Amino acid sequence: MEVEQLDIREHLRRHPPFTFLDEDRLNQVSGSVEIAYFRAGSDIVVLGQEVADLHYIRQGSVEMFRRSGEFYNRLGEGDIFGQISLISGRPARFPVRALEDTLIYFIPGSQFRALYNELEEFADFVEVEDRTRLRQAGARSREGTEMLATRVGRLVQRSPVMMNASGTVLEAARAMTEQGVASILACADGCDPDHPQLVGIVTDSDLRGRLIAAGLPYDTPISAVMSEALITVEADDYLFSAMMAMLRHNVHHLPVMQRLRPIGVIDLADVAGHGTRNSLYLVRNIHDQPDLDGLKSLLPDVRGSFLRMVGEGATANMIGSAVAMIGRSFKQRLLELAEERLGPPPVPYCLLALGSMARDEQSMLTDQDNALILDDAFDRSQHDAYFRSLAEFLCDGLAELGYTYCKGDIMATNADLRQPLAVWKERFAGWIARPDRPALLNSSIFFDLDGVHGETRLADTLKQWIAEQASRAPAFLGCLAHNAQTRTPPLGFFRDFVLEKSGRYQDSLDLKRRGTAPMVDVIRVHALASASVAQNSFRRLDDVAAAGFLTNSMVADLRDALEFLAGTQYRHQAFNLEQGLAPDNKLNPVTLEAFDRRNLKDAFRVLSNAQRFLRMRYRVVQV
Amino acid sequence: MKEREAATSVPMLANYFRSGVPDPATPLSEVEFVALDLETTGLEPRQSGIVSVGLVPFTLRRIRVAGAGYWVVRPRRTLDEASVLIHRITHEGLAAAPRFSAVLPELLQALAGRVVVVHYRHIERPFLDQACRRWFGEGIEFPLIDTMALEGWMLRRGRTRLQRLADRLGWRRRASLRLGTCRERYHLPAYGAHHAMTDALATAELFQAQVAWHLSPDWRLEQLWL
Numbered sequence: 129m130e131v132e133q134l135d136i137r138e139h140l141r142r143h144p145p146f147t148f149l150d151e152d153r154l155n156q157v158s159g160s161v162e163i164a165y166f167r168a169g170s171d172i173v174v175l176g177q178e179v180a181d182l183h184y185i186r187q188g189s190v191e192m193f194r195r196s197g198e199f200y201n202r203l204g205e206g207d208i209f210g211q212i213s214l215i216s217g218r219p220a221r222f223p224v225r226a227l228e229d230t231l232i233y234f235i236p237g238s239q240f241r242a243l244y245n246e247l248e249e250f251a252d253f254v255e256v257e258d259r260t261r262l263r264q265a266g267a268r269s270r271e272g273t274e275m276l277a278t279r280v281g282r283l284v285q286r287s288p289v290m291m292n293a294s295g296t297v298l299e300a301a302r303a304m305t306e307q308g309v310a311s312i313l314a315c316a317d318g319c320d321p322d323h324p325q326l327v328g329i330v331t332d333s334d335l336r337g338r339l340i341a342a343g344l345p346y347d348t349p350i351s352a353v354m355s356e357a358l359i360t361v362e363a364d365d366y367l368f369s370a371m372m373a374m375l376r377h378n379v380h381h382l383p384v385m386q387r388l389r390p391i392g393v394i395d396l397a398d399v400a401g402h403g404t405r406n407s408l409y410l411v412r413n414i415h416d417q418p419d420l421d422g423l424k425s426l427l428p429d430v431r432g433s434f435l436r437m438v439g440e441g442a443t444a445n446m447i448g449s450a451v452a453m454i455g456r457s458f459k460q461r462l463l464e465l466a467e468e469r470l471g472p473p474p475v476p477y478c479l480l481a482l483g484s485m486a487r488d489e490q491s492m493l494t495d496q497d498n499a500l501i502l503d504d505a506f507d508r509s510q511h512d513a514y515f516r517s518l519a520e521f522l523c524d525g526l527a528e529l530g531y532t533y534c535k536g537d538i539m540a541t542n543a544d545l546r547q548p549l550a551v552w553k554e555r556f557a558g559w560i561a562r563p564d565r566p567a568l569l570n571s572s573i574f575f576d577l578d579g580v581h582g583e584t585r586l587a588d589t590l591k592q593w594i595a596e597q598a599s600r601a602p603a604f605l606g607c608l609a610h611n612a613q614t615r616t617p618p619l620g621f622f623r624d625f626v627l628e629k630s631g632r633y634q635d636s637l638d639l640k641r642r643g644t645a646p647m648v649d650v651i652r653v654h655a656l657a658s659a660s661v662a663q664n665s666f667r668r669l670d671d672v673a674a675a676g677f678l679t680n681s682m683v684a685d686l687r688d689a690l691e692f693l694a695g696t697q698y699r700h701q702a703f704n705l706e707q708g709l710a711p712d713n714k715l716n717p718v719t720l721e722a723f724d725r726r727n728l729k730d731a732f733r734v735l736s737n738a739q740r741f742l743r744m745r746y747r748v749v750q751v
Numbered sequence: 752m753k754e755r756e757a758a759t760s761v762p763m764l765a766n767y768f769r770s771g772v773p774d775p776a777t778p779l780s781e782v783e784f785v786a787l788d789l790e791t792t793g794l795e796p797r798q799s800g801i802v803s804v805g806l807v808p809f810t811l812r813r814i815r816v817a818g819a820g821y822w823v824v825r826p827r828r829t830l831d832e833a834s835v836l837i838h839r840i841t842h843e844g845l846a847a848a849p850r851f852s853a854v855l856p857e858l859l860q861a862l863a864g865r866v867v868v869v870h871y872r873h874i875e876r877p878f879l880d881q882a883c884r885r886w887f888g889e890g891i892e893f894p895l896i897d898t899m900a901l902e903g904w905m906l907r908r909g910r911t912r913l914q915r916l917a918d919r920l921g922w923r924r925r926a927s928l929r930l931g932t933c934r935e936r937y938h939l940p941a942y943g944a945h946h947a948m949t950d951a952l953a954t955a956e957l958f959q960a961q962v963a964w965h966l967s968p969d970w971r972l973e974q975l976w977l
Contacts, residue, residue: 135940163816164959167960167963186940229937
């Protein structure tokens, strides 16, 4: 039989794992295929059936189910199933039904086993069942770093040293020396020792800087030298969050809380002893630079730090946070420099980061999205000249540092985005109470916001207020959900092409537009619905799960898919940088390994399902 | 068949007839089929020759590519330009090919005991009959299933009396019964047409789809064959 003429061979050739076969093997497999047609809705594999062949979908699509009847997976043209039964020799665990009219190629078990035994790549590919593949990809990148896997509580070595805030610094210094600690927690006088109310922390450097250098007497109460705005972490938090909290607030000691009770204190050395250090030093370095030129001289280090994290297999969540942290530090330092030049601000202000920086999900390709919240005492005619200059200094500086100006003019230099808190509330109230789909499409970036510099409580107030309002506005959520479905993922890949739902091909794929961005959109809707104040997508998912808005398995799927999509985006940008190119998000499928190709397809499937779920969950309300 | 086996003096044909055909009451699910396609230089058996033959054995459960057969043969008459274009088989390609008589034994063996399935019955049976007459001095006949006739019947069956009346009065254009178009109705993939092997495979898949949609595996052979 001359299989050369047959469509069978050409079709197999385009789909992994058959892409790994040489001509001889391909001919052999093509010539041994058996074919059957299954009408939509008919059973292809029934539970417990012996499986003698590998099943290959030539046309159509199928659904796999769990023993319980619960939906498990959907496969389409070029996908395979049945391999697990063939490898394990056990009967079918997942019944398979034709979703559309489907043409199946059966590849005899003997052929399958020969390929499995002889071709490494073939074996690697078929060994993993679809969904676990994505999870394993995530697990693989998690190896080599403990930052995400370790909980803060594990670092706590001893219970905290505490004393009343009215105690003297002498008593404090003696207690710290006796106990061999570098910090002491101050509690409100007369509070229950089992549930102490923390009011501050005193560290070695506070004693040096605020007491000795200031020439204060030893009987000064510790309340006079302590840091009051106490930053704490929860024992359940990951080490990585602790590092981020330290960097963000520029503190070295963090009380660790468990059910509102302090159980210990961790310091920078504890955290820095665990892995990814380089971004930590980089952030310190940014804060030490005297001028813009100094900041610019750090750009190679920014790139180097990014490449190292990707190379070390850091998770997308870690990379995104670290890159955002670096950007945040640049903004903070630029604003400090601006204040040195312009003098102190006439009214309190807060610089808002919007979009990816606010979510701690920044990549190496980013523009500046920022705005100013001003104190309600703001008087435009009197004060705005200052803030305009401040904003210009900031945005021009950021542009020099490689953060391109925002094309949509979402920057503090835009007078419309320098507003007092009351006006911001009014604006958000308008979006929420009278949602308008097109308008909302352009303003969704405002729903990821975070205070970066100045009076960050202004940003926190706004966040809290938005979370309360949005969760009670079904029409708004409906519009947001509708908008979150506009950017759809592609179906998957053919050999060198991206296959669109329409059946058309593209030669490259915008990972952000078609992957991470719509995923973030989906998660934002659920987060706002569950009144979460979190901005980071992974944190939002935690809140959504806690609020019971999605099942744990749905949350796990979304988390894995986002992790994989964002990770691929970072790896792609690292690849660009290593090639001496400007980083972009345009992925050419030719450069993808089969493993990643498969995972991406799975991630797209999760996204697509999530978008479909949105449609059902948030009935779109016509306004 | 028994009578033909006894009557024939050609051993090859005797073999073929000995395997016989299945009992007409056999349910489709138990029948061994073979999809057959001939590409010819024209439509008239007496004046045209066979250029290529493709076949693939199958049941309702599986089409077996491993058992497929494909032969290019040298026709008695030269190819006209139109059929060169259609079949993409050139004069040079044919010069080296065997005569049809040389592949006939293998072909008969592949058909023996099976029910032939074709798309459009007025080619394969008369051409094979004519070829046997030429080489053996006696023809063959065999029952077959015609997916084109089946499709036409299913389309008519699905129409209301009023629609059928409209059809008869010519108010409505008949749906196409070409192989590719029929396959589209069942969401079968598009193949390149006019290759005997591909068309035989396409016919087998179409028949499986027709049974899946409109009949049932319990139907008896005699309800379908012509």
